[in-house]
Amino acid sequence: MNLAAATNESLAHTSNVLIYSSMAVYTLAFFAHIAEWVLGSRSKVGRTAAALSGAAGSAAAPVVVQAGSTAVLERPKVVTRAAAGTRDVPDGPGAAGGTFKGDLWGRIAVSLTVVAFVVEAGGVITRALSVQRAPWANMYEFSITFSTVAVGAYLVLLALKKNVRWIGLPLVTTVLLDLGIAVTTLYTDSDQLVPALHSYWLWIHVSTAIICGAVFYLGAVGTVLYLFRDSYENKIASGGTPGKFAASVMERLPSASSLDKFAYRINAAVFPLWTFTIIAGAIWAGDAWGRYWGWDPKEVWSFITWVAYAAYLHARATAGWKGRKAAYLALVAFACWLFNYYGVNIFVTGLHSYAGV
Secondary structure (H helix, E strand, C coil), X not given: CCCCCCCCHHHHHHHHHHHHHHHHHHHHHHHHHHHHHXXXXXXXXXXXXXXXXXXXXXXXXXXXXXECCEEEEECCCCEEECCCCXXXXXXXXXXXXXXHXXXXXXXXXXXXXXXXXXXXXXXXHHHHHHHCCCCCCCHHXXXXXXXXXXXXXXXHHHHCCCCCHHHHHHHHHHHHHHHHHHHHCCCCCCCCCCHHHCCCHHHHHHHHHHHHHHHHHHHHHXXXXXXXXXXXXXXXXXXCXXXXXXXXXXXXXXXXXXXXXXXXXXXXXXXXXXXXXXXXXXXXHHXXXXXXXXXXXHHHHHHXXXXXXXXXXXXXXXXXXXXXXXXXXXXXXXXXXHHHHHHHHHHCCCHHHHHCC
């Protein structure tokens, strides 16, 4: 690699244009998701209430029923035992596709998300080509790559026929916020690296950190929605009547049990990679600074995050910590990851500060 290579300003400008263009397409996807949820609205609570009273049906092929003048798309009732083993609740359709109009808008939203992903990925690649290096040497580059990987992970799950359409709206909303902060507060001109970052470990260590954060984010979305859905199911089980808006939203989500299992499996799957990320960082520190561990703030908070996720996974293996208690711990762990990324980089000075924001 030519360390003295000049920045290709044309490619750097193209990268900026592509990132802004992806934001425009993500905005269209956001509105399509809103239309999906509104037009896919369900007017009755029925399915969960029936399941909690022991009337849940077995899986069947989708059928169409007439609800007034609206054709409603009835999905197969997938019944999953709750984490506590006390109730069987059918999954919702996984998105807002309660009607054919809602389902159509959902497909449009996913298509727009695919287009936005391709455009944003192009922005990341051209940013890398503009300086002939890995495109994650500062917080701006980390942010645009992070959101690209998060959307990519979501699209992979969709391609694998997983019931994850419900992630679409919170994901696109978060990506827009992430990119908005990136292009305003965190933006840094495309430039060459300081000598300390010229290492093949930049490709290995930081890329795995980005992948872990993106997948941890998906797990956090599942955990948050699990808490809402669990409260909804508990209210129905205790004889309460949820509000119309709450019922309209919650009935389109998977059951609390499914959301709980999704979050756990996502976090468990990526935890070994996070372990490798910390080890790779220690090896790079040994090469760059002559020691593997120096209590640098980034090192400390990476380890705190590792401990928090390890505690969560251990708690899930203990019967008394399934469900809500474990969910709260998972959110604490993800909050540690967020602070490690934003808080440490912005508010704390350490050996990792040479990359700037």
